[in-house]
Amino acid sequence: MNEKILNQLEFKKIKEWLEGHAATSLGKELALKTFPSTNLDEVVQWQEETDEAVTILRLKGHVPLGGISDIRPAIKRAEIGGTLTANELMSVANMLYAVKQLQSFIESLEEESLPIIKGYIDELVTLNQLERSIKNCVDDHGHIMDGASSKLRTIRNQIRTYESRVRDQLDSFTKSKSNMLSDSIVTIRNDRYVLPVKQEYRSSFGGIVHDQSASGQTLFIEPQAVVDLNNKLQEARLAEEQEIEKILRELTSYVQADSEELRHNVDLLQKLITS
Numbered sequence: 001m002n003e004k005i006l007n008q009l010e011f012k013k014i015k016e017w018l019e020g021h022a023a024t025s026l027g028k029e030l031a032l033k034t035f036p037s038t039n040l041d042e043v044v045q046w047q048e049e050t051d052e053a054v055t056i057l058r059l060k061g062h063v064p065l066g067g068i069s070d071i072r073p074a075i076k077r078a079e080i081g082g083t084l085t086a087n088e089l090m091s092v093a094n095m096l097y098a099v100k101q102l103q104s105f106i107e108s109l110e111e112e113s114l115p116i117i118k119g120y121i122d123e124l125v126t127l128n129q130l131e132r133s134i135k136n137c138v139d140d141h142g143h144i145m146d147g148a149s150s151k152l153r154t155i156r157n158q159i160r161t162y163e164s165r166v167r168d169q170l171d172s173f174t175k176s177k178s179n180m181l182s183d184s185i186v187t188i189r190n191d192r193y194v195l196p197v198k199q200e201y202r203s204s205f206g207g208i209v210h211d212q213s214a215s216g217q218t219l220f221i222e223p224q225a226v227v228d229l230n231n232k233l234q235e236a237r238l239a240e241e242q243e244i245e246k247i248l249r250e251l252t253s254y255v256q257a258d259s260e261e262l263r264h265n266v267d268l269l270q271k272l273i274t275s
Helices: 001-008 011-021 025-033 040-059 071-078 087-106 115-123 127-134 148-176 199-204 224-257 259-273
Strands: 187-191 192-198 208-212 219-221
Touching: 025 087, 025 259, 040 115, 071 224, 071 259, 087 115, 087 127, 087 224, 087 259, 115 259, 127 224, 148 192, 148 224, 187 219, 192 199, 192 208, 192 224, 199 219, 219 224, 224 259
Parallel strands: none
Antiparallel strands: 187 192, 192 219, 208 219
16 A cells, blocks of 8 residues: 555554554554555454454453563563663563463453464463562562572671661760751761761861861761771672672573563564554
C-alpha cells in the first residue's frame, strides 16, 4: 500500500490513536510500527487474534499486564558484558512474574477456544530460578537486601555499629560543649560525621575541618576523637559497595545466560498485548 493511500486514510492518526490506548511501552512501540498487510493469510490471522482478544475482554474485562516492560536494553547490556543495576534486574524479575500471571490467567479460560493466543502462551518460558535469584537479593524498591550475601549482612552490621558509635561520641559533644557549637546537631560533610563548631573554638576539638559556613563563623569539624571510627566506617562502606558490585555482576551473569529465552519472552509478550 503506497504512501498516498495511507495519507488519504489518515493512517498516521490511527496509529497515534492506537499508541495512546496501549498499556505498555512494548505495545506503544508495536502500535507505531504497525503497517497494513496485503497478505491474505496474515490479515486473516490478525483478525482471528483480535477476535480472541475481544473474547477475553468480554469474559474477564481486563488482562493482567502488571510488570511487563521493555527489558531488551538490559538484556543487551548483559550480553555485551555490562553490569545491570538493581532496578534493571528487578524489571527482569517483574517481567518473569508477569509471564506466570499471564499464563495462569489464560489457563483459567481453558473452556474457551483461543488457539492463537494460547499458542503464544505455551511458548512463553518460565525462568523460576532466575526470578528467585533476583528477588532473593533485590527488594521491590530496587535496593540490594542485607541477605543478598552473608558477607553483605556482616558488612552492614559493621556499618550500623560504627555509625552508632560515631553518633554517640558526637552526641556527647553536643551536650557537653553545646556553647562551642553553632547548633547542637550532628551533620555530614564529605560523607563523614562532623559538628558545626564556632570559629573561635576551633582548637578545642582538634581533628579535621571539612567545610565552613558562608560567613566563615562556623567550621564543620570532624573531632579527633572520632577520626579513627569515621575511617573504619568509610572502609566498611567501601567494602559494602564492592560486595554490592559483586552481587550485581553475578546476577547479571544469570541474565546473560538466559538472554535468548528472555528476549523470546519479550517478543511474544509484545504480540500478546497488541493482539
